[in-house]
Amino acid sequence: MKRFVIGVVLSFAAYAQQLETFDAVWKTVADKHWNPKQLEALPGGGSWEGLRESYRQRVQAANGQAEVRSILREMVAKIGKSHYAIAGLELKGTKGMRQGGGTAPGFRVGLVEGKVVVTGLSPGMTSVGMGWELLGVDGMPVIKTIEAAETLQTGLRLHQMLQTQIGGFSGQVVAYDFVTAAGVKKTVRVTIPQGDGSAGFGFVQGMNVQREFALIGKTKDIGYFRLDMFLDVVRVLPQFQKAIEQCAKCRGFVIDLRGNPGGVAVMANAMSGWFIKDSDVKLGTMYQRGVELKFAVIPRLNGFEGPLAILVDGASASTSEIMAGGLQDLKRARIFGTRTAGAALPSIIETLPNGDLFQFAVANYVSESGKELEGVGVKPDVEVAHTLAALRAGKDRPIEATINWIYANPVSTRRP
Amino acid sequence: MRILFLLAALSSCFAQSPTAERILDRYIEVTGGKDAYAKVKSLSILGTMEIKGQGVKGEMRMYRMDGSKYYTVVDLPGIGKQEDGSNGNVVWDKTVLGPRLKTGVEKFLAICAAGAMSEYGRGALEKDSCYSKAEVIGEEVVDGKTAYKLKMTPKEGKPEEQYYDKESGLLLRTKMVLPSPMGEVPIVAIVNEYRDIDGIKTPVKLTNEMGAVAMVMTFTSVKFNEAIPDAMFALPPEIQALVKAGRK
Numbered sequence: 001m002k003r004f005v006i007g008v009v010l011s012f013a014a015y016a017q018q019l020e021t022f023d024a025v026w027k028t029v030a031d032k033h034w035n036p037k038q039l040e041a042l043p044g045g046g047s048w049e050g051l052r053e054s055y056r057q058r059v060q061a062a063n064g065q066a067e068v069r070s071i072l073r074e075m076v077a078k079i080g081k082s083h084y085a086i087a088g089l090e091l092k093g094t095k096g097m098r099q100g101g102g103t104a105p106g107f108r109v110g111l112v113e114g115k116v117v118v119t120g121l122s123p124g125m126t127s128v129g130m131g132w133e134l135l136g137v138d139g140m141p142v143i144k145t146i147e148a149a150e151t152l153q154t155g156l157r158l159h160q161m162l163q164t165q166i167g168g169f170s171g172q173v174v175a176y177d178f179v180t181a182a183g184v185k186k187t188v189r190v191t192i193p194q195g196d197g198s199a200g201f202g203f204v205q206g207m208n209v210q211r212e213f214a215l216i217g218k219t220k221d222i223g224y225f226r227l228d229m230f231l232d233v234v235r236v237l238p239q240f241q242k243a244i245e246q247c248a249k250c251r252g253f254v255i256d257l258r259g260n261p262g263g264v265a266v267m268a269n270a271m272s273g274w275f276i277k278d279s280d281v282k283l284g285t286m287y288q289r290g291v292e293l294k295f296a297v298i299p300r301l302n303g304f305e306g307p308l309a310i311l312v313d314g315a316s317a318s319t320s321e322i323m324a325g326g327l328q329d330l331k332r333a334r335i336f337g338t339r340t341a342g343a344a345l346p347s348i349i350e351t352l353p354n355g356d357l358f359q360f361a362v363a364n365y366v367s368e369s370g371k372e373l374e375g376v377g378v379k380p381d382v383e384v385a386h387t388l389a390a391l392r393a394g395k396d397r398p399i400e401a402t403i404n405w406i407y408a409n410p411v412s413t414r415r416p
Numbered sequence: 417m418r419i420l421f422l423l424a425a426l427s428s429c430f431a432q433s434p435t436a437e438r439i440l441d442r443y444i445e446v447t448g449g450k451d452a453y454a455k456v457k458s459l460s461i462l463g464t465m466e467i468k469g470q471g472v473k474g475e476m477r478m479y480r481m482d483g484s485k486y487y488t489v490v491d492l493p494g495i496g497k498q499e500d501g502s503n504g505n506v507v508w509d510k511t512v513l514g515p516r517l518k519t520g521v522e523k524f525l526a527i528c529a530a531g532a533m534s535e536y537g538r539g540a541l542e543k544d545s546c547y548s549k550a551e552v553i554g555e556e557v558v559d560g561k562t563a564y565k566l567k568m569t570p571k572e573g574k575p576e577e578q579y580y581d582k583e584s585g586l587l588l589r590t591k592m593v594l595p596s597p598m599g600e601v602p603i604v605a606i607v608n609e610y611r612d613i614d615g616i617k618t619p620v621k622l623t624n625e626m627g628a629v630a631m632v633m634t635f636t637s638v639k640f641n642e643a644i645p646d647a648m649f650a651l652p653p654e655i656q657a658l659v660k661a662g663r664k
Contacts, residue, residue, distance in 0.1 A: 290627065295598070348629070362627070
């Protein structure tokens, strides 16, 4: 009898928590969405107020946290914007897909001409070659298609899926099955490198932010800084400053934001300050409910005055788009690569009553030229993508395009 | 009947709102009195700052000294140290955005808040007050308490609204619009808790609401008249470089 009573009490508590979680999600959107008018007419029809009761009843009848999460994901998807997500504590990916750790193995992959191939190598990676096709990881085939048809941010979703499959934990040995550029099948065991410490912000923790500075070009006089995520402010910004200082006499500078899904938004402002001379310059404007915030850039002393190129692709999102789009609009940077993800809304992550995380957008973002980046992305000035032939010859066509442009434009571009 | 009516009319006269000056003076009286405030020449605060609901919390230190000297540093995990200061002449900050000199209205308002006990120790407006005008513009229920609503107009910048508890005389919240590099930011500063520190009832927990974000400051240690070395208010090298370069 006692067990029955405890069971009833626990069930009631779980049920109450399910509804509390629903109410938290519904009310947060109702109270904090930056434009209440958009909630009155959702993209697929109906209104946020109108869908409340039916979804609440479904959550009421749901059998467990996983089902509640699924219902809530469906509900927030009705808003039709990026940066709305419900995350459970356990990872749930595509069926049969390897769930690796958060550290990259020392190479990067992308989908090129229908194949998952190596598109970049970290300094010191010599056991894998550019353009090698990746077939499997730790005996599991690489999955390269997205289950549900998505017309929004497909490049970003796919990139995230691929990174999840190839990643590992520092010190772990992972087996990768390749077909080399010469057409030979080869398994390479890679020890996942140690990062220089984990980074994070708020509920996003344990990230290993990959960044790299090098001098490139035939005379090694072009600065190149790659950043795979806008996190780890404490390490990344001083390193970026050092890169700028080292590059005082460089002919040009390239910032590689390909595959960078975003992060701490003000890092875009901070990094942009090294390329701007004037005061009262902004990358764009953020519109919250009742508040407009300028994404101001504070000009730094002794910044870089030469030509600036920024590399982007379909997996460059959020803060990457704010930076690339803003500097493009200011005519300070020339953008190379492929159109970005179109997922540029500032967002917050909070904990729900059931312990899940709820990410929600708190503002709209409009770039300096007046363009909304959400759903549209940044269109490069020079559209250039990888090809299999170039990769197999060890060439990165987008980087080469930036180098050629810089050498052809030795005079500083306008530095606002 | 006529006598009762007369008495009712007389009592309604006595029940009229006090003046803004009286409300401000009362705040000083109920929190410690002018003499107690006048003795405070420096302020040292240790505490925490938390971005509510987002798992971000870090240490905060604040130092204030008469002569418009101040230094505040907040160290947030994932963001690092954000600093803000004045040596009495140059007002600056050093944040993720980079080092910067404050000028104009922003500098004026920063200096206003910089004294050891700032404006709240002064009671009614004096000629060197940061405010040119104080008016009672109504009453409002705030956090379940009926409060006098004052419109305080600073000599530079936008007016702010201050809410004083009718019953206790304590300041409950302030609504203001502050200039910043990101534009004008509306902020609601709520006093969550007061504590008696050396005879002065001092705010020790405050919440600043800015749009969808709320920052909670909790003071774990508040000391008056602790010796603060001058070096605390010295300009950092990056700020000195900006001053030298004539940057504004």
